[in-house]
Amino acid sequence: MANQLSRLDQVFSALADPTRRAIVMRLCAGEASVGELADPFEMALPSFMKHIHVLETSGLVLSEKSGRVRTCRLSPDTLVGAEDWFQQQRAIWEARLDRFEAYVMKLKKDKERAGAKRPSNKINRTTGKTTKRKGSE
Amino acid sequence: MANQLSRLDQVFSALADPTRRAIVMRLCAGEASVGELADPFEMALPSFMKHIHVLETSGLVLSEKSGRVRTCRLSPDTLVGAEDWFQQQRAIWEARLDRFEAYVMKLKKDKERAGAKRPSNKINRTTGKTTKRKGSE
DNA sequence: CAATTGGTTAGCCATGGAGCTAACTATAGG
DNA sequence: CCTATAGTTAGCTCCATGGCTAACCAATTG
Known part of the structure; x- marks a missing residue:
């Protein structure tokens, strides 16, 4: 009986964060690997990955891993x-x-x-x- | 002098809450008093007022008090x-x-x-x- | 004036979000 | 095979958010 947030809840709360908005904006220009995305930010990778994960569960971003690199793209x-x-x-x-x-x-x-x-x-x-x-x- | 959230941060995070989205939707149909707005929600008034306040500081909602009733409208x-x-x-x-x-x-x-x-x-x-x-x- | 109504203030608590480090896994390259 | 690269997992802080109750104004109204 977990919370079952509505999709809109998730999308808006994902976009409420400037880092995540920046990621979305970046992805509007084309897909990129996690590393490329993380590069401009002064943030530890694990922290950054959380943002990616939030974006993914919100449905805004899709990603798939091939080899050791995970490529993200916008939905x-x-x-x-x-x-x-x-x-x-x-x-x-x-x-x-x-x-x-x-x-x-x-x-x-x-x-x-x-x-x-x-x-x-x-x-x-x-x-x-x-x-x-x-x-x- | 602390966080200085950007306007977009505030707006999106305000809209991330279903209660607040409902308030905004209600206000699209015209202004209303706090009491009227609060009525459909099973929530203590002080809690509800917090939502109003969030909407106000986000800039989405304006309100003014005349007599003992505060009237809210959408910006x-x-x-x-x-x-x-x-x-x-x-x-x-x-x-x-x-x-x-x-x-x-x-x-x-x-x-x-x-x-x-x-x-x-x-x-x-x-x-x-x-x-x-x-x-x- | 007394009681009601409509908001407001203050303070408490539980949860969740955003950040960190440290340690680990798994591929790619030399 | 060894090392560097690219993510990932685990686990910890800190503080913002969303909810509550209780008590408190301040206008209306009887």
């Missing part, structure tokens, strides 16, 4: 899988934004029709900005 | 920032793929032109790539 599918998560969130976010904007437009129309009564734009005290949000800020 | 910029990282990696990956494909095409042409003369480049059986590793391939 682009997993990376893309994580990317998808962002895109889904963004889709939801943007849908909401659209709804919100529609709502604001409706408010505006209502006000215009009411004939410029009062300046009802609330000001956010902490940011000093109006609540009107068009694109990003 | 889409940070989310998009993380998404960018993936896109950059994918760009590099795809560029490499293109180069690789071009390389394969060249091999093919060479072979055709040579009329099946000699196989001077050793081919690694497992990867299908030459052993000659100068720079990238």
Whole structure:
């Protein structure tokens, strides 16, 4: 009854480490042996190997050993899988934004029709900005 | 003055937790109070608050308190920032793929032109790539 | 004002992650 | 066969993370 981390858990936590992100970035440029990968880092090999192992169990990296050298390569599918998560969130976010904007437009129309009564734009005290949000800020 | 984690470190490690991902997903649909957010989770409030705090220091979530209720909302910029990282990696990956494909095409042409003369480049059986590793391939 | 509600602070504990050294295995090369 | 190379295993620290309880504000509300 071990923990059974979800794939996303593993992928994100793998990418949370700068060393491991660097490895992934390196592997984007093509496969490499453990030694080649480890070379730029000031770190004992066993420590480094742990990172490789984390990347492997996360599914981001595949490796196979031939002779005495282990060659690692990226598994682009997993990376893309994580990317998808962002895109889904963004889709939801943007849908909401659209709804919100529609709502604001409706408010505006209502006000215009009411004939410029009062300046009802609330000001956010902490940011000093109006609540009107068009694109990003 | 200690660790000075990079923003990406913080964002990814924030997203590595399923509770926190759920919070982010919930906030994509619109802002909410801490209580509302905490409701679906079987977790003591202080524990839950820690998650909120992690999300805040990662920059993914903003919050402000008015009266006794704290309202949280998503900071889409940070989310998009993380998404960018993936896109950059994918760009590099795809560029490499293109180069690789071009390389394969060249091999093919060479072979055709040579009329099946000699196989001077050793081919690694497992990867299908030459052993000659100068720079990238 | 008293009680409730919504968060917050403080402090404890168990686990896991990231690093190390030392010693070992197994291939490649001379 | 001997040695150097490339990883691997074992086992140890240290500290960050995720969870808890208990006690504590500070606004609302009756």
